[in-house]
Amino acid sequence: MEDRPGAPRGGPGRGSYPGRVTFPVVGMVGGGQLARMTHEAGIPLGIRFKLLSDTPQDSAAQVVSDVVIGDYRDLETLRAFAQGCDVVTFDHEHVPAEHLRALEADGVVIRPGVEALLHAQDKGVMRERLRAAGVPCPRHRIVTDPTDVARFAEEGHGFPVVLKTVRGGYDGKGVWVVRDAADAADPFRAGVPVLAEEMVDFSRELAANVVRSPHGQAVAYPVVESIQVDGVCDTVIAPAPGLSGELSAQAQELALRIASELGVVGHLAVELFETRDGRLLVNELAMRPHNSGHWSQDGAVTSQFANHVRAVLDLPLGDPRPRATWTVMTNVLGGDFPDMYGAYLHCMARDPGLKIHMYGKDVKPGRKVGHVNTYGDDLADVRERGRHAADYLRGTITE
Numbered sequence: 001m002e003d004r005p006g007a008p009r010g011g012p013g014r015g016s017y018p019g020r021v022t023f024p025v026v027g028m029v030g031g032g033q034l035a036r037m038t039h040e041a042g043i044p045l046g047i048r049f050k051l052l053s054d055t056p057q058d059s060a061a062q063v064v065s066d067v068v069i070g071d072y073r074d075l076e077t078l079r080a081f082a083q084g085c086d087v088v089t090f091d092h093e094h095v096p097a098e099h100l101r102a103l104e105a106d107g108v109v110i111r112p113g114v115e116a117l118l119h120a121q122d123k124g125v126m127r128e129r130l131r132a133a134g135v136p137c138p139r140h141r142i143v144t145d146p147t148d149v150a151r152f153a154e155e156g157h158g159f160p161v162v163l164k165t166v167r168g169g170y171d172g173k174g175v176w177v178v179r180d181a182a183d184a185a186d187p188f189r190a191g192v193p194v195l196a197e198e199m200v201d202f203s204r205e206l207a208a209n210v211v212r213s214p215h216g217q218a219v220a221y222p223v224v225e226s227i228q229v230d231g232v233c234d235t236v237i238a239p240a241p242g243l244s245g246e247l248s249a250q251a252q253e254l255a256l257r258i259a260s261e262l263g264v265v266g267h268l269a270v271e272l273f274e275t276r277d278g279r280l281l282v283n284e285l286a287m288r289p290h291n292s293g294h295w296s297q298d299g300a301v302t303s304q305f306a307n308h309v310r311a312v313l314d315l316p317l318g319d320p321r322p323r324a325t326w327t328v329m330t331n332v333l334g335g336d337f338p339d340m341y342g343a344y345l346h347c348m349a350r351d352p353g354l355k356i357h358m359y360g361k362d363v364k365p366g367r368k369v370g371h372v373n374t375y376g377d378d379l380a381d382v383r384e385r386g387r388h389a390a391d392y393l394r395g396t397i398t399e
Contacts, residue, residue: 027085031058033359034091041305052081059359075099082108093120111265111312112287120287124166139198150181152196162197163187202273207292208255211307214314220252221320236329238295267308298355298373299327324375330386332370334363337395
């Protein structure tokens with residue numbers, strides 16, 4: 001007998017329930033492309049999304065039906081937004097920690113959780129916690145002025161030294177490479193503490209992406225190589241070519257250990273340096289979906305976005321294994337050619353296997369406005385296809 005709409009269903013030992021089922025509501029603070037793609041991943045699961053966005057034009061606000069426009073730095077706005085949400089998560093790390101503690105005191109479920117998130121918000125706190133846990137990191141300490149930077153350089157291998165504001169930096173912003181004390185004044189003008197780090201002699205940058213649920217289930221994606229251009233992620237190759245099985249396992253185990261020690265719930269990206277002498281050093285942490293995991297949308301059995309949704313709702317996590325031998329993610333940056341939609345005809349006709357993901361952003365020079373994923377068995381071919389599409393969309397090439 002077929003079930004009738006609204007009719008109770010049941011069976012031995014199951015009891016019955018009404019046909020109308022209410023699915024959970026995920027509240028996401030931040031209206032950027034990460035929220036947009038996380039919302040997309042929740043659609044097949046029937047998950048409802050509520051968004052706190054700065055403006056109606058933000059990337060995710062264009063596609064989510066339940067949008068609150070407001071300032072994430074205002075506690076009462078956050079409290080009102082959290083009403084009706086089963087869990088609150090984020091597409092950035094900038095919500096003040098004291099506001100998150102207030103929400104948790106109100107009974108709001110915050111994931112990854114304020115005590116975990118603090119380590120992605122404050123680089124100084126992150127460095128000290130990782131050092132105490134025995135996690136390999138660059139030599140570092142908080143410095144007070146350019147003279148203190150010179151002392152830090154003298155304590156190690158001299159200049160150059162990397163300076164970072166402990167809060168707010170991303171995509172190369174808030175980071176300086178200084179070659180003498182006279183060159184070190186700018187970072188201190190921001191009025192926040194400055195972290196000095198040794199200039200690491202690395203061969204390449206890697207990223208280990210993991211996802212952890214509240215009850216401790218965790219999965220690890222293949223370690224990827226992340227190629228930066230002018231401090232901005234340009235290309236991600238999954239898996240990292242030429243990475244030994246030993247170093248790959250070490251990177252995954254390190255990321256899983258950090259997620260467990262910090263109590264992360266959801267996605268954690270651990271950005272790493274592979275040094276020229278074969279070591280791994282932790283560079284940065286991000287407790288949200290991350291650019292280094294965008295390849296997984298088309299290249300993994302379960303994407304980083306889908307697993308982040310599963311984790312914050314404490315659902316069983318999905319399979320992170322790759323679908324293809326190689327997947328390459330190439331970021332699309334804005335250039336002097338605003339008509340990206342008009343470029344689709346060429347890109348799609350040239351490469352039917354290409355996966356284009358655009359963020360709904362106005363095109364501005366240097367701004368991340370989308371990415372393309374390519375995959376296959378020949379790495380050189382996969383990379384060339386991704387590079388051609390990204391450059392054609394940007395207008396760098398015209399054929």
